[in-house]
Structure formats: structure tokens, C-alpha cells
Amino acid sequence: MNKQSLPYTVVFxxxxxFVFVFLLSLTHQATSELVxxxxxxxxxxxxxxxxxVDFETDDQIRALFADIEAVEYDDMTLxxxxxxxxxxxxxxxxxxxxxxxxxxxxxxxxxxxxxVGLEIIDHNETPGLGGRIDEPWFKQQFTDxxxxxxxxxxxxxxxxxxxxxxxxxxxxxxxxSRSMQTILNRExxxxxxxxxxxx
Amino acid sequence: xxxxxxxxSLFLASIFTSNILLANFxxxxxxxxxxKDMNSSNGLGLAVVVVLTFTTAVNWAVLNYVLIPLxxxxxxxxxxxxxxxxxxxxxxxxIDRVSQTLYLSLGxxxxxxxxxxxxxxxxxxxxxxxxxxxxxxxxxxxxGLGWWLAIMALSAIRxxxxxxxxxxxxxGAGLTFITIGFMAMAFIGFTGLLQxx
Amino acid sequence: MSDAAKxxxxxxxxxxxxxxxxxxxxxxxxxxxxxxxxxxxxxIMTIGVVFVTAMSSLTVSLLKSLIPRKVRxxxxxxxxxxxxxxxxxxxxxxxxxISRNLGPYVGLIITNCIIMGRAEAFAQSNGPxxxxxxxxTSGMGYxxxxxxxxxxxxxxxxxxxxxxxxxPAGFEPWIIMVMPPSAFFLIGLxxxxxxxxxxxxxxxxxxxx
Numbered sequence: 001m002n003k004q005s006l007p008y009t010v011v012f013x014x015x016x017x018f019v020f021v022f023l024l025s026l027t028h029q030a031t032s033e034l035v036x037x038x039x040x041x042x043x044x045x046x047x048x049x050x051x052x053v054d055f056e057t058d059d060q061i062r063a064l065f066a067d068i069e070a071v072e073y074d075d076m077t078l079x080x081x082x083x084x085x086x087x088x089x090x091x092x093x094x095x096x097x098x099x100x101x102x103x104x105x106x107x108x109x110x111x112x113x114x115x116v117g118l119e120i121i122d123h124n125e126t127p128g129l130g131g132r133i134d135e136p137w138f139k140q141q142f143t144d145x146x147x148x149x150x151x152x153x154x155x156x157x158x159x160x161x162x163x164x165x166x167x168x169x170x171x172x173x174x175x176x177s178r179s180m181q182t183i184l185n186r187e188x189x190x191x192x193x194x195x196x197x198x199x
Numbered sequence: 200x201x202x203x204x205x206x207x208s209l210f211l212a213s214i215f216t217s218n219i220l221l222a223n224f225x226x227x228x229x230x231x232x233x234x235k236d237m238n239s240s241n242g243l244g245l246a247v248v249v250v251l252t253f254t255t256a257v258n259w260a261v262l263n264y265v266l267i268p269l270x271x272x273x274x275x276x277x278x279x280x281x282x283x284x285x286x287x288x289x290x291x292x293x294i295d296r297v298s299q300t301l302y303l304s305l306g307x308x309x310x311x312x313x314x315x316x317x318x319x320x321x322x323x324x325x326x327x328x329x330x331x332x333x334x335x336x337x338x339x340x341x342x343g344l345g346w347w348l349a350i351m352a353l354s355a356i357r358x359x360x361x362x363x364x365x366x367x368x369x370x371g372a373g374l375t376f377i378t379i380g381f382m383a384m385a386f387i388g389f390t391g392l393l394q395x396x
Numbered sequence: 397m398s399d400a401a402k403x404x405x406x407x408x409x410x411x412x413x414x415x416x417x418x419x420x421x422x423x424x425x426x427x428x429x430x431x432x433x434x435x436x437x438x439x440i441m442t443i444g445v446v447f448v449t450a451m452s453s454l455t456v457s458l459l460k461s462l463i464p465r466k467v468r469x470x471x472x473x474x475x476x477x478x479x480x481x482x483x484x485x486x487x488x489x490x491x492x493x494i495s496r497n498l499g500p501y502v503g504l505i506i507t508n509c510i511i512m513g514r515a516e517a518f519a520q521s522n523g524p525x526x527x528x529x530x531x532x533t534s535g536m537g538y539x540x541x542x543x544x545x546x547x548x549x550x551x552x553x554x555x556x557x558x559x560x561x562x563x564p565a566g567f568e569p570w571i572i573m574v575m576p577p578s579a580f581f582l583i584g585l586x587x588x589x590x591x592x593x594x595x596x597x598x599x600x601x602x603x604x605x
Contacts, residue, residue: 009464016459016471020478021274027482028273031489038492096202098212100328122496124328126217129575171571175208222576224429228509273485276503277477284470316507323500368592369584376584383577 046119047079050090050107052143073194088116095183098175100124112192118142130176141167150192154181201331209334213341219317220349221383226317230350231375240354244347246308251321254283255339258322259332279322284313317346404529411533429579431501435558438546440494444483446535449511452476453519453531460520472515480505510534545582549573
């Protein structure tokens, strides 16, 4: 058979495409459930971290997450947990960063007077600059941070440790830091509007 | 959710502060080889601008109207590459018909572009960041212009350093990389001016 | 390529050293430099590249007598894309964190010129086993250079190796090492050192452009 002829070329290309795409869809099918589970686990882990719940293994995440109540307030889903006689709330948020959407979870106390924790689920900020919002030192600033007039300020000069309502910005990442400030304050306002009303 | 990013800052950032080549390392292969000659750099740079803008727009449409509805997003790498190859081929034919002079100056660079990682890279960034159609096109155009700017600047610098005496091992690629390093630092310096990152 | 150069040992020496794809031919750097600021990301990324290069060389070599000339490049691209998608799917399922960190750069393995280059220059005219070996060692030459860069960048930029803090707490991280320019400086230095050693040994040096 002539391997350079048109019919052969067409049939060959068709078979090659078919075989490869078929194999790929098999692999995709086989793993899609796992990918789904990974995503759920990632979200659960973020909620736990934002509520400052300690865990070590993936199984613990599932177990601990089962104790967390998901409550609906005006079409917002809040995650609620009781700890040390206190009720804490967390909400998954999405907002625009410099390059794309920043998804994360913010935890607050019942009266929204302090943040309990912050966790980033995903972001597209520049690695080494804005991307550093996902580093522990940045997120730990939000662990039990009292708010000032119900707001947060991301301060460029740094040195904010121990000051109410202020956290350090990421050096060199003005845009991302400003976006974080906007996103977080908008979140705080929303949380205040639903939680504050019940007090 | 599509991010709400002002078009002007997206445009400027993709040219300067987050230059596709200097910050994301994309499109290096042809960059190093071609930047030896300024005329070729100009031609290739222009071709990249045109191809990037078109392919990002077409890939956006393919992604949002074909791949996502059919749940075939996992095939995007193959599909994007095919779209890029076809767009390049079509542009080559159109340019050939429309203007012979343009074809002579641009046409030879087009086949090189199919395997330029910057083209596929921009499409993949567009997908991950969930840009809207307009954002994608602006991002594609900005990245192309940024690449063009970077290759022109580098080939101008290389022209100056060509005759300089440097240690034998550093000649060629070594010196070029270090030059690109300085350029990357300089471009990061735009950050303060543009206030986008 | 002469017949003497086709022995497995000679192929390995060539791919890892005398014609190392990165510092001698300056190929394929685009897809991977960006992930060199952390060792674990670089490790996974380059293992992916080694896998794709080896497997696509093997496949191209197996199919070489069946592929019509007209669609050769397209079929090669398809084969490469196939393996890259496999890598992407596997990472998403089993290493979700790393997959997220690598972002679009996994997909960019497709445009890595080394892979297409080996398929075209070697697998097209050699047997499957040798092609597999050639692809694998080319990928490893690439891995070596990138891991060296990542080692320096992570050590100085974060004070850690593979995520474990190794430098004392008082160490002030070099922010520049986390940022893109450092990768260019380091690769420039590596090319410089590599070429100088080769000049000393009197090896014929390919013009790396």
C-alpha cells in the first residue's frame, strides 16, 4: 500500500486521532472522581484553617468538617463552629486580584470584631510578588486580629504587629495588597450585615 | 467568575511589569536565536503581535463555546495547538494574497511561531484566569507588544555587545542570558510607575 | 551522527553533557524556568518532561514507518500533546497542590523544543529502545540544569530545600532569588561555567545559539 497516498494519510490521521483521544478520555474518566474529591478536600481544608481548627491528616479534615454547620443567611452560605464558648463563622469569598480571581475563606467571630483566620484557596497573582499572599506569614497575620471600626487596613510600610485592624502588605505587590484590602473589607461588611443584625 | 480587572491596567501590565518573556519566561527559544539580528527581530516581533491577538481571541471562543459546553476541557492542550497552527496557516495564506512585500518580511517567521511557547502560554493563562473575551484579546495584544518590545531591546543591546571582549565561555548564550536578567530587573522597575502589581 | 556515537553510553554522555539541550543548544527553557523557584515544583515538572520526551520518542520511533510524510509534524505534535495531557491529568488527580502551583506550565511542555527536536532528529531514524534512551537522557540533561537553578533559588530565596528550612532563622531571604531575573542570571552563569570547563577539556564546543 502506498503510504504517501491521500486515502492512507486521511485514514491514518483519523485512526491516530481516534485512538489517542479515546485513551485520553478513558484516563480522564478514571480520575475525574478523584479530582472532584481533591477539590472538595481543598475547600474543606481552607474552611478549617480559616476557623483556626487544627488538623493533620486528610481523614481528620473530613471528620472535623462534618462537625461544622453550614448555615444560610440571605443566599450566603456561612460555616459555623462552636469553640471555647464562642461561635465562629467563615465564608468562602471570591474577588478580583491583579491578574485573576482570588478565592479564599475568611473566618470571623460572632460580632465581627476580629478575624479568626484567612486562607487562600487559589489565586493567579505573580509568583514572588502578589503570590506571596498565599505564604504562611501573610495569612497568620489574620489569626485573631481585632478589627478597627470593623475594618482592616493593609499597610505598605509594615511593622503592624499588635496594632488593631492593620496588617503588613506584601513588599513590592501594591496592587495585590490593595485588592486584598478591598476584597476583605467588602467581605467584612457583608458578614456584619448578616451577623450584626442578630446580636 | 471572570475577574473584574480594568482593561488599561491589564494592557500595561502585560507589556511592562509582567512581560510574557521577562516575567513568565515564555517564547525564549526563538527569542535567543533571532535576537542576533535586528531586522529579523522586528519581523518576528510584529508577527507575534498579530498571531497572539488572533489566537487568543479564537481560543477563547473555542474554549467557551465548544470545550466547556461539551465537557472536553481536558483536551484543551491539543485543541489550542491545532487552533494556533491553523490560524498561523491562514494568516500566511492571507498575507501571501494581500501583499507580497509583507509576505516577504513577515511570512518566513510565521511557521516559527506555531512552536513559540508564548502563544500557547497566553491561551493557557487566559483559560486559568477565566478572562472575558475583551480581557483575553487585550491581554493577547499586550503580551505580543511586550514580547516585541523585549526582543527589539535585546537585539539592540546584543548589537552593542557583539564586539566587546568577554571570556570565551560567556560569549553568545551566556552573555545573552545575563543581559536578559538585567532587562527583567529593569522591567520590574516599571512596577512603581504603573501601580498595577 | 556517526555509528560510534550511537552506543547507549555515548548517547548519554552527549545528552547529559557535550550537547546538553540547555547549556549547549539553549533549547526548551521556556516551559520550565518559571517554576524553578521551588525545588519540589521543579522536580515534578522535570520528571514530567523526562517522561514525555522518553515516551514520545519511543512512540514516534515505533510509528515511524507508518506515518505519512505529509502529516509527520502534526502526528508528532499529537503524540507529544497526548503524553502531556496524561501528565496533566495524573498531576491533577494525585498531586493537586503541585498541579495548582505549576498552573499553565504543564501544558507548555508541548512547546518544549527539546521534545520535538529529539523526535525529529533521533527517533525518526532509530530503533524504539535507543530512541527511548535518547529521549530519557535528553530529558535528564535538562533536569540536571533546572534542578541546579532551583537549588540555588530555593536555598537563597526561601532558606529551604524541598520545603524544609535548612538555613538558620536569622537568614534574610534574598527576594531577588524568588523573582524572575535571578533565573536568567543563574542560567547565564551555568552556561558560562559549562562552556569554560569544556574549553579546558578541549571538547569541541557547539555554538549555542
